Amino acid sequence: MHDHAPTPAGLSRRQLMKAAGVTTLAGLATAATTGAAAQPATRPTRRPRDDGATLVLLGTAGGPTVYGDRAGISSAVVVGDAFYLVDLGHGALGQVAAAQLSTSTGPAARPLSGLAGVFLTHMHSDHLSEFGSLIINGMWNGITDPSAPVPIYGPGDRGGLPPVLGDRDEPPVIAPEDPTPGTVTMTSRAIEAFAQDLNERLRGSGGVDPGAAFAPHDITLPSEIDGPVDAAPMPRIRPFLVHEDDGVRVTATLVEHSPVFPAFAFRFDTDTGSVTFSGDTAPSDNLIELAQDTDVLVHEVIDRAWAEARFPEPRTPAQEATLKHLLESHTTIEDVGPVAEAAGARALVLNHLVPGDGPVPQYRKAGRGFSGRLIVGRDLDEIPLGL
Template sequence: MLGLVLAQSGTAQASSTSPVHRRSGARTKAVLVGTAGGPIWRQAGGRRGISTVVEVEGARYLVDAGHGSAAGLFDAGLIGSADGKNDLTAFRAGFITHLHSDHVTDLATLLVQGFIAGGLGSASAPFRVYGPGDRGQLPHVFPPNRPEPAPFNPEEPTPGTASMVRQLLAAFATDVNDRMFDATSPRIDTVIEGSDITLPAGVTPNFTGPPQPMRPFVVYGDDRVEVSATLVDHGQMVPSFAYRFTSDTGSIVVSGDTTLTPNLLEMADGCDVLLHEVIDYDTINASINGLPVPDAVKEAFRNHMFGAHTTEAQLAELLREIQVGTLVLHHMVPGDIANGGWARVAERLGTGARREVIAGTDGLVVGAR
C-alpha cells in the first residue's frame, strides 16, 4: 500500500526517456537501467524499478533487477546486437543488494529469457548471481505490542540468493525442458547459478540495530574488475549489501537501500562515482499521514522509511564526511517530487560541495573518469 501511495505522490513531471551521457566514453561506467525505489505498480515519473549495469572494458555486471528492468536493458542498448539479435554474452555476473521484491522482481525474466535467446552464461563460465544468504531468522514484530503472525512458507521462510535463483529456475521447468528437448538449449542450471555471499570471519548479522563496523571484503573478481561488499543498514532486511566495483580505469559504488551507514562511508570514500539512494522526507511523511490505516500501521511505515533509508539532509552529511568524484541520486522515492523535482535536490546538494551531484534518470550513463 505504501509503495502505491508514494509512487503516486508529487508532481506529474516525467523524467526523460532518452539516454543522457556523462563521460560515456569512459572505460568504466554505470548505466542506470531503472532509478525508482519501492514496490510500485507503474513507472514512477517515467522511472523503471531499480537496476544498474556496471560496464568495464565491455564486460557487464548487473546490480539488482527491479520491475521493468529487463525491458529497460533493451532501452539502454545493453542487449541488442548489430544484427538485431538478443545478445547478453557480455554479462558476466549479477549482484543483489538485498532481497526486497522491488530489487529482484525482474530477475526471473532476465535469467530465463536471457538463457533461451540471449546467450546468458555458459557451461565454462556460468552467469552467477551473488547476494545475501539465508539469514536464519524472521524479523522482529513491529510494533512490538502486536501478536506475531504465522510465517509464510514456514519450511523455508528466509531463503537466500542461491535458493531464490534455484526456485525461480525450477518454476520454469516446463519451459526449460521444452527448450532443451525441442530446441537444443542447455540445462539452465549449468549456465546460471545463484551464490550466497559468506560474511568474513567474525562478522555476524545484527537483527536489532545497525550492522557492526567492518572493512569491505572481496566477493568477486575477474580480469576486468574486483567487486567488494559491505553491510549497510536497511532496518530489519538483514543482510543488506552495498557494492564497490574497482578497475584499472575507475571505481563505482552502489549503495543499495540504506540509511546513512559508517560501513558505506568507508567503502565509498575516494570513489569516482557513488550511486546512493534517497527519499524525500516531506512527501513521504505527508503520504503516511494521509493513509487510511490505524496509527500503529503508520508508525510501522514511518519506522521503516526513516530508519532504513537516506534523506537529503543525510546525503549532505555524507558529502561532508567523505570525498567522491560524482554523487548520483539513485533509487529515488517517490519518483517525482514538487518544487523543482530531484534535479533541484541535486542542485542543493552540489552547492558548495566542490563535486558533481546528479539526479539519476533511466538511461543515464555515468563514466568513472
C-alpha cells in the first residue's frame, strides 16, 4: 500500500500505461444506450475494471462557469466494489451514474451504492455545487444504511473572514452570525434548508434520515496551525492521515489557494497504486512532498494568457487584484510540468481546466518540463493506477 520507492519498474509502468491507453466510457455509453433501448427494464452492466484501483474523472472544468461539454470538478477513485469521491462540482452525481461506479445490480441497484467516502478539497462553489444534492438525494440513490454512514471529510470553520481584495468597499457579510461554516455545519444546514422535502418524503415514502446516513467530519489541522492563514505561502507541514479503511489510506496537506483557508490536497494509497489530487493550488512544496513518487498526479491548471485577456489593460486596482489572485492561487500551464517532475509522478493528469472550454493543444504545453506521461483530462476518462 505504501510502495513509493522509485524503481526501474516505474518506467515499465509508464510504458504499460501508454500501451494500455486511457479508456473512456464514451463508446460504452453509446453501447449502453443501444442496449437500454432493446431491453428497457435492464440496467446497463457496469463496465468491468481491472482488479487494481482506477481513477475516474467525472468532471474536469474549473471555476463556477457552467459548460456544456465538461462537468464541474469531481473525481472518483474506484477500489474493488467501493468508490470514493473527491469534490462535487456541478453535474457530479449524473457523472457518477454515467460512469457506472456502483457494482450493485438488479432492480434495487442505485448509482451511489458502494460510495465509501467523500473528500472536499476546499469551500469553493465549483467543488461543492452538488453537495446539497448528495445529501438530500443520497437516500434515493443508494445511501441507505445508517449503521454504516458514509464519511465526508472537508474543511472545518475557516476561523474568520478573509481579507477584502483590492480597493473594494467592505461588502455585506452573508450569514453574519456564522459566516464561515465548516463541513459539519454545512451538512446540517443543507438538511435544514431542504427540511420540507425531506420531511414530506420521510413521511410519504419512507427512507433514511440523511443526518444518519452521512458522517461529516471537519478535517483537524496539524497542531502547528493555530488560526487562518490569509496569505501565501502556507506553512510547510508534513502530510497527515485523514482516513484509512480496507481499501485506501488517505493523507492530506495544505496547499496554496490563498485567501481560501484551509485548502487541501489528498493522496490515496491503495494496494495497487496511488493517486494524488492537488485540489486548487499554486505550485506547492507541501503538495510536492505529499505526491512524492505517486503513480498519478491529478493537478489543476490555468491558462495565463486567457486570464490576462479576461482583464485587458488598463486595469482598475480591483481588476488587478482579481487577476493577481487568479494567477497566484492556481498553477499555470507553464508551471505544472515542473511540479509533477519534482514530485516524481509517473503520470500527470490535468483537471480543473481554467477555462473549461480552452483548446486542448494549449493545455498539452503542460508537458514541458515533465518526463512522465501527460494526459489532458476529459470527463469520464478512466486511468488505472499502478499498472
